[in-house]
Amino acid sequence: MTGVHLVGHGGFDKLEYRHDLPVPQPGPGEVLIRVTAAGINNTDINTRIGWYSKTVKSETGQNALQGIENLRDSDASWSGEALRFPRIQGADCCGRIVAVGPQVDPERIGERVIVRNMLRSYVGYRPMECWTFGSECDGAFAQYAKAPSRETYRIDCDWSDAELAALPCAFSTAEGMLHRANVRHGEHVLITGASGGVGSAAVQLAKRRGAVVAAVAGKEKAEQVRALGADRVIDRRDNLVEELGSMSMDIVLDVAAGPAFPQLLDVLRKGGRYAVAGAIAGPIVELDVRTLYLKDLSFHGCTFQDDIVFENLVRYVEAGEIRPVVSKTYPLENIVEAQKDFISKTFGGKLVLIIQ
Incomplete structure (x- = not known):
């Protein structure tokens, strides 16, 4: 089959587009999917360059083109363990089931499906443990992929395959943050990185719950974010405390971190909740612990997702x-162009690979 092998941590030269990859064979409880579309995500690029290693202190885009020098491979995956190469990446998968393994109903063949990107089957459904599709196992950057049947969801809608492929990683990350922070109707929510895949999903999902949404985005993308439902858009270069006022937000949903982190805590009310699932502006932040305990704030790190998400x-x-x-x-075959466009942050929302 045709697919893309990641052969090591580094630049785009580590992505090998090939036509001679073996088609995976579904084992017990698994299905084989003919992939039709796969989204591009930060985690794909972070995994390629090894950004998850604790030796890396920079924001995600700084080394996304050429890779990171003097990288420590032993903890350079999101799980904190060494990644096994070669690997077919791709956390977002849309396609149709074309074969099933033992213990799977053959009636599933032909279903249009998406795959849960945070897989629990392979770790025995142990609490707070999961694999990422395309990291700890092969993913969707190929014509075929296998996945656990119980985590492969039939979906009936009028969406295109590209739209469905934009759903799993970004929307589950966003919904996971809302679920963990228990966002409720009428609460005031601040969302960083609101023009990106996770941020734009979080805007929609927060509005779906009836929240009042303030969104942080570049000025050139403000209208797009408003169209998603944001009640207010703040330019990412502006001071949040000056724009929103201190203690004005019930919840912060953050994918940015970086230098603006102290402002995110300053705008939270006493008893506020901070949920984070990314650090595109930089993983090392300044935390005044007095702000945390004197305001009785709750912090939620959000990777693992409950099944209901x-x-x-x-x-x-x-x-x-x-x-x-x-x-x-x-x-x-244009995966490098797609990742370059993703890194440029020129486009809002999602970029998707179409797989023939």
Whole structure:
């Protein structure tokens, strides 16, 4: 089959587009999917360059083109363990089931499906443990992929394959943050990185819950973010305390971190909740612990997702309550161009590979 092998940590030279890869064979409890579309995500690039290593202190885009020098490979995956190469990446998968392994109903063949990107089957459904599709196992950057049947969801909607491929990683990350922070109707929520895949999903999902949303984005993308439902958009270069006022927010949903981190805590009310699932502006932040305990703040690190998170997403889609923004599509062989465009942050929403 045709696919893209990641052969090591580094620059784009570590992505090998090939036509001679073996088609995976579904084992017990697994299905084989003919992949039709796969989204581009920060985690794909972070894994390629090894950004998850604790030796890396920079924001995510700084070394995304050429890779990171003097990288420590032993902890350079999101799980904190060494990645096994070669690996087919791709956390977002849309396609159709074409074969099933033992213990799977053959009636599933032909279903249009998406795969839960945070897989629990391979770790025995142990609490707070999971694999990422395309990291600890092969993912969707190929014509075929296998996945656990119980974590492969049939989905009935009028969306294109590209739109469905924009859903799993970004929307489950966003819904996971809202779920963990228990966002409720009428609460004031601040969302960073609101023009990106996770941020734009979080805007829609927060509005779906009836929250009042303030979103941080570049000025050139403000109208796009407002169209998603944001009640207010703050330019990412502005001071949040000056724009919003101190103690004005119930919840912060953060994918940025970086130098503005202290402002995020300053705008939280006493008893506020901070949920984080990314650090695109930099992982090392300044924390005044007095702010944390004197304001009785709650911090939520959000990677693992309860089963209901992905199940809810499928329900929202089939009910017509959300829809992703797909800005551009590319053939699989143009994966480097797609990642360069992603890194440039020129496009809002999602970029998606179409797999023939």
